[in-house]
Structures are given as C-alpha cells and as structure tokens.
Amino acid sequence: QVQLQQSGPGLVKPSQTLSLTCAISGDTVSSRSAAWNWIRQSPLRGLEWLGRTYYRSKWSNDYALSVKSRIIINPDTSKNQFSLQLNSVTPEDTAVYYCARGVLAGTGDALDIWGQGTMVTVSS
Amino acid sequence: SYVLTQPPSVSVAPGKTARITCGGNNFGSVSVHWYQQRPGQAPMLVIYHDRDRPSGIPERFSGSNFGNTATLTISRVEAGDEADYYCQVWDISSDHPVVFGGGTKLTVL
Numbered sequence: 001q002v003q004l005q006q007s008g009p010g011l012v013k014p015s016q017t018l019s020l021t022c023a024i025s026g027d028t029v030s031s032r033s034a035a036w037n038w039i040r041q042s043p044l045r046g047l048e049w050l051g052r053t054y055y056r057s058k059w060s061n062d063y064a065l066s067v068k069s070r071i072i073i074n075p076d077t078s079k080n081q082f083s084l085q086l087n088s089v090t091p092e093d094t095a096v097y098y099c100a101r102g103v104l105a106g107t108g109d110a111l112d113i114w115g116q117g118t119m120v121t122v123s124s
Numbered sequence: 125s126y127v128l129t130q131p132p133s134v135s136v137a138p139g140k141t142a143r144i145t146c147g148g149n150n151f152g153s154v155s156v157h158w159y160q161q162r163p164g165q166a167p168m169l170v171i172y173h174d175r176d177r178p179s180g181i182p183e184r185f186s187g188s189n190f191g192n193t194a195t196l197t198i199s200r201v202e203a204g205d206e207a208d209y210y211c212q213v214w215d216i217s218s219d220h221p222v223v224f225g226g227g228t229k230l231t232v233l
Binding site for chain 1: 153154155157159165166167168169172173174176178210212213214215216219220221222223224226227
C-alpha cells in the first residue's frame with residue numbers, strides 16, 4: 001500500500017524559501033510508471049498544480065508557468081522521497097500544500113495517492 | 125488551455141442520485157478524472173479516465189464523458205458522500221498542464 005508522508009515547517013517569512021519533503025513508502029521515487037507532484041490549495045485559487053518530477057530514462061521536471069521562476073522539485077533516491085522548494089514567497093503563497101503520485105490514465109496522469117497536506121502560512 | 129466549469133453546489137436527498145457536471149472544450153480528446161475531498165482531508169481519486177474506479181471505490185460512483193461535458197454520478201447517495209468534488213484533466217499543450225475544476229459542494233439533505 002503506497003503512502004506519502006509530508007514534513008516541513010508551517011510558517012515561512014516573506015521573501016524566504018518554502019521547503020517541504022514527501023517521503024514515499026510502498027513505491028519508489030525512481031519508478032518509471034509514476035510521477036511525483038506538488039499541488040496547493042487555497043480559498044482564492046482552489047486546487048493549483050505546481051509541478052512534478054519523474055524518471056523514465058533520465059530525470060525530468062515539469063513546472064506550472066505561474067511558479068516556474070521560483071520552484072524546484074527534487075528527487076532523493078537515497079531516502080526515497082522528493083522535495084519542494086519555493087523561493088521568494090509572499091503571503092499569496094499561503095495555502096495547504098499536498099504531494100501526490102501521478103499515474104498514467106488515458107491521456108494524462110491521475111493523482112491516485114496524496115499526502116496528508118501541510119498548511120503553510122507566509123507571514124512575518 | 126482548458127477551463128473546467130463546475131456548478132458550485134448540488135443538493136440531493138439520501139438514496140437519490142447526484143450528478144455533478146464538468147464542462148470544458150473538446151473533452152472528447154482528453155481523459156477526465158474526479159476527486160472527492162471531505163472537510164479537513166486530502167483529495168481522493170474516485171474516477172479516472174472518464175469512467176474507471178480505483179479499487180475500494182463503491183460501484184455507486186460512475187463517470188461519463190460526452191461532447192463537452194463530463195459527469196460524475198453518485199447513485200443511492202449516503203450521508204458520507206457529502207464532500208467537495210473536483211474534476212481534473214491534463215492539457216499537455218498548456219503552460220499549466222494539470223487543470224482542476226473549481227469544485228462542487230455536494231450536500232446530502
């Protein structure tokens with residue numbers, strides 16, 4: 001049974017970096033049939049996909065244009081986890097952040113396993 | 125890129141059938157996935173690839189995708205089905221390839 005366990009701080013100061021980690025059990029981050037995603041949810045913007053990392057014959061990333069200049073998603077094969085770094089945060093980045101596994105279903109990935117969510121507040 | 129339109133709310137009596145729609149352009153060319161989110165919980169996949177159910181999801185949940193509208197149907201609605209429901213597609217040609225609908229609050233009367 002695949003599970004995702006998130007960790008990271010719930011409070012980040014403006015202009016600093018938001019960092020979260022998602023530990024995987026029951027699957028591997030280097031699986032060739034999965035992608036590892038970050039999504040956030042806020043009352044203003046609803047569910048918003050941020051990006052993903054995945055391994056096929058090499059590691060690749062896809063990022064949402066809205067955060068592309070500020071985001072890094074990295075796999076960590078030694079710990080079987082992946083991480084989110086969002087730089088230069090503002091109060092608009094306040095949201096619940098989720099990690100999720102994506103698996104191909106038809107023409108695009110379905111997010112079939114989700115982490116528990118982390119409420120991140122950007123405030124001084 | 126896709127814009128997915130869902131009704132903000134749907135109400136249904138217990139034992140009846142709830143239908144939640146998701147409107148988008150040219151849906152026939154993409155697969156639609158559906159998620160249930162109960163208060164305080166993470167979303168949970170209930171339908172993928174238009175009509176397939178993950179293991180553990182009751183047969184009461186079904187999906188369809190015709191023309192420009194995808195529909196999540198919940199038969200014999202129970203109190204525990206009260207939640208927010210979101211549709212989602214992949215639009216690989218977009219700068220935001222993963223697109224979610226705005227969500228529909230299902231209220232069981």
